[in-house]
Amino acid sequence: MVSADSCGGLMRADLLAGTIAGLDDALAAVDAFDRVLVAGLFRPQPAQAAGLTQLAHAVAGTPLASRVAEAAEKAAGAAGEDHFVALAAARTAVLGSVHDALMTQVTAATGRPGPAEIGPAEIGAAEIGTSPGGGPPAANLLQAGRCWLSDLARSGWRGLDHDLVSGSAQLVSAMLPDPALRRLATLLDGFAAELAVACPSAAGERIPARRWADL
């Protein structure tokens, strides 16, 4: 296939059809962790412990290994915020590796420059939570946000109730007026609205497990 641009380069469609080593394993680890969040970490069942272990194994060869392994172990009832942060970091790292692998494949197939050559400065996530004047981030609000998210992780999507979900309302109201926090506040606000529509969730109802774990 000849690409439409003037370079006239050939697209190697055959490369797109190839399988990527470890891709299915990586996504399986994410799915396992997402299933853990459906029931919550307050009283984890053996299946959930296995899901946590699967995520920990997925990052076993990385600098995250020891912290995630500890978090997966402690998550049985006694998990603190740091443990949840470690698990979230592991999930993000695994999905990041999936992204990179897919981009490498697309780059090889199209011959176009990948995002790494465009420059990581385009990704502005590091700026979130810092004031425009360069002042300190609103640490207490970010802390309250992590606290609410930790409560969600404990209760699980099946254990949601109106009180838990509406616990974010004050936080969102405090964050939205600050332009530096508006991006995070938007995510929390939209996420809480989805949870409010879904709860109390009946046992048979389907759960958007990947999406809510992402959020």
Add this chain to the structure above:
Amino acid sequence: MPDWEKSSTARVIPPARPRKLAKVPFVELADGRLQGVVSSGSDIGRVYVSSVAAGAYTFACSTNNNRPCGGARGSFCHHILALINEAVLQYGAERVARYLRVEIAAGEPSTQAIIAGMSATPPPQGHTGAAAPVFSRFLRHLAYLELAPTTAPLPEMQWFPPTPVVA
């Protein structure tokens, strides 16, 4: 896991449909109720806070100062009827009927069918205790309009697109 459960872009809340806000400035399906704020037909400075509970159809209507609505005695007042009508416009009849757990006897769900379904047995009248939280939720929505505008990009909104996504 089925595809929907494995999709980051799974649609959880269908987009709200456009409607005029003069008569019923606020309506929502939340806290196990259809609830909202209805403008008074006679006094421009007065609003009513109206609600109907899912399942039992317990209804309540009062002003935001907690004065009871004269029409809401024994059956739905016209504020509650207007609320149901606007909820159907915003959410669609099917979703309103499902949330309130109304049995639709025959045919397509519609405003009339929903009201008929709830009125088959006289719905019980509830107390107006919910008026304060409903009104504060209305004020919270109004507060969005008071946020300082900024031109900075807000890519997080892509998580919540206003139009239907292709699954």
